Amino acid sequence: YGDAVAMALEDRMTEEESGQFRYLGSTMMTLGELKRMTNDDSIDSDDVILNEQLRYQQNRRNVVHGNDNEKIVEVDIYQTTILVVGAGRGPLVREAIRAVQRVSASRMGGRSTTGRRRMALHAKIVAIEKNPSAVLYLQSCKGVDPTWNGGHEYHDAQQLIGRMSTSGREDDNIVIPGTSVVTVVGCDMREAGTKYSHPVLKHMIQNAKARADIVVSELLGSFGDNELSPECLDGVQRCGLLKDRCVSIPQNYTAFMAPVSSARLHSEAKTQSCIPLNTNAGPASPAIGMQRALETPYVVRSHAASQTHREKPCWTFSHPHPAGPAEADVASPTDDMDTSNQRDANPSARAVEHVNNDRHAHLSFEWSPTSGAGIGCGYGAVDQDVETVAASASQSPSLGAENTLTIHGFLGSFHSVLYERIGRTDNTQQQQQQQQRSSVISIAPSTFSVGMFSWFPLFFPLKEPLRVPPGATVNCSVWRRSDEERVWYEWCAEVVTTAIATNSETGKEEATSVVWSTSSIHNPGGRSYHVNK
Numbered sequence: 001y002g003d004a005v006a007m008a009l010e011d012r013m014t015e016e017e018s019g020q021f022r023y024l025g026s027t028m029m030t031l032g033e034l035k036r037m038t039n040d041d042s043i044d045s046d047d048v049i050l051n052e053q054l055r056y057q058q059n060r061r062n063v064v065h066g067n068d069n070e071k072i073v074e075v076d077i078y079q080t081t082i083l084v085v086g087a088g089r090g091p092l093v094r095e096a097i098r099a100v101q102r103v104s105a106s107r108m109g110g111r112s113t114t115g116r117r118r119m120a121l122h123a124k125i126v127a128i129e130k131n132p133s134a135v136l137y138l139q140s141c142k143g144v145d146p147t148w149n150g151g152h153e154y155h156d157a158q159q160l161i162g163r164m165s166t167s168g169r170e171d172d173n174i175v176i177p178g179t180s181v182v183t184v185v186g187c188d189m190r191e192a193g194t195k196y197s198h199p200v201l202k203h204m205i206q207n208a209k210a211r212a213d214i215v216v217s218e219l220l221g222s223f224g225d226n227e228l229s230p231e232c233l234d235g236v237q238r239c240g241l242l243k244d245r246c247v248s249i250p251q252n253y254t255a256f257m258a259p260v261s262s263a264r265l266h267s268e269a270k271t272q273s274c275i276p277l278n279t280n281a282g283p284a285s286p287a288i289g290m291q292r293a294l295e296t297p298y299v300v301r302s303h304a305a306s307q308t309h310r311e312k313p314c315w316t317f318s319h320p321h322p323a324g325p326a327e328a329d330v331a332s333p334t335d336d337m338d339t340s341n342q343r344d345a346n347p348s349a350r351a352v353e354h355v356n357n358d359r360h361a362h363l364s365f366e367w368s369p370t371s372g373a374g375i376g377c378g379y380g381a382v383d384q385d386v387e388t389v390a391a392s393a394s395q396s397p398s399l400g401a402e403n404t405l406t407i408h409g410f411l412g413s414f415h416s417v418l419y420e421r422i423g424r425t426d427n428t429q430q431q432q433q434q435q436q437r438s439s440v441i442s443i444a445p446s447t448f449s450v451g452m453f454s455w456f457p458l459f460f461p462l463k464e465p466l467r468v469p470p471g472a473t474v475n476c477s478v479w480r481r482s483d484e485e486r487v488w489y490e491w492c493a494e495v496v497t498t499a500i501a502t503n504s505e506t507g508k509e510e511a512t513s514v515v516w517s518t519s520s521i522h523n524p525g526g527r528s529y530h531v532n533k
Helices: 002-014 031-038 091-108 132-144 157-162 199-206 229-238 263-274 279-284 339-344 384-393 429-435
Strands: 022-030 072-085 118-129 179-186 212-217 242-249 252-261 312-318 359-365 405-420 438-442 458-468 473-482 486-502 509-518
Touching (some): 002 091, 002 405, 002 438, 072 091, 072 229, 091 118, 091 179, 091 212, 118 132, 118 199, 132 179, 212 229, 229 242, 242 405, 263 458, 312 359, 405 473, 405 486, 458 473, 458 486, 458 509
Parallel strands (some): 072 118, 118 179
Antiparallel strands (some): 252 312, 359 473, 405 438, 405 458, 473 486
16 A cells, blocks of 8 residues: 555656645755755765755754755655545554655655756645544554654754745644644544534535545455445545545455355355354344355355356446546635535536446356366465466366366455556657556455455355356356445356257257256345445
8 A cells, every 4th residue: 555655646746747736835955964864875966956045034054065965955845635534543544654755755865867856745644534442543643653743753853844944834834845744533434524524624625725635545345345445435525525636545446256166165154044143132042044144245264165267357446436527626615515515616526426336247157177277265376387287287188078066156356456557658668668557456366466364255155056067157147236225245146058959940950058057146135134334
């Protein structure tokens, strides 16, 4: 996540001529201080901007021009607003702070070959969290961690404060390059636009320039959207907290599904039927029952399992939704204006007024002699060596000719692009390849992020396992459905074989599809499993 935030900040800094970031002014510092702030000893006196008539009206000290480390460097400071939603106990906030420091240091340091002025960032980070205990923890972090309060991380910060130009001030507060000021807000991110919301959020809604340049979230589930990331992020955009060109991290996420053969997983799912429906009721509580147990998806760390086919994509969600063309943000005139009126003045908020997050996918998994080779249990990267050996061995006419599979359910996974940078069209192909950088996290075996253990696959069980004869195709249909209060999944499967039949009219033999076996639709209407909005 930190790398994704840094890439987004770098791209926005590159586009500063378009006015994406707010210009706060410039700060003056000695060359020695610049070296210490950027950890770059390669900076020399040829890079500095000399100005003997600098405005040091407060806490001014003499500058010795004979010492290179005392020559003056001028740095332009730009302000960005980062919105962290679902901040939890602050890992994303800390990553955002470090990203601002890294990008700002890289922009201030080094030799300027383009003649452009040095640039630095100052970030306003707004952390929104619903959990009261987590809000208290975030507030304690702000109380004890100086990096959350404008950045006293540099050893000579007080000297630097005393030598900043007045143009580096905003609202009478000194702005230090590469630092961040965190504001903790305790509320549901989807209700941030109510008239009773935090004053900082009100200010963002009513002032276009104060809205978020980057929104960062960690709401992904094992199936991508199964923890209501689309509903939450759409709710944030609907509140009017984002600029029209706001960048979301993650930018998009895709749900994947694949058949799995595992008597162990199926048996474990069946045993859930004996668990009390209400654990607080004790022995008097009725059991969950077999129907509910086998119509509920489970997060599993699959071991005794075999993913029988390559996973296939179901659907993709992207954020934020683009605003209407040629519409400019307009600030609301009063603090007490109704949220709906504020939304009318914000094209970004209007873009999600009629968004429908229901989805449907129909997937076909064709048979092949090497189906599932190298994928293993469905959690982990594909083993390319096993795939190569299986492809070579498949040339043998006796290999797997009569093997029959048994499908016990499906494994759900996801692939997410946190941030993707695309090179400009006016550059050469080599430059474009260098600029095409992306930050990705994935638990889909084909693109698995090695070393990541934050998510495990989502197991969708079948009530009755399906037998798959050689040459048969497994078809799966999956739906993401919702109503005013809930979101749930429905799924079903069938096994289709090919038979040769004679056409009664033409007398020719033709291949026809025959349904070998089928399942019922699981969890219709969310009767057994759902997630409350």
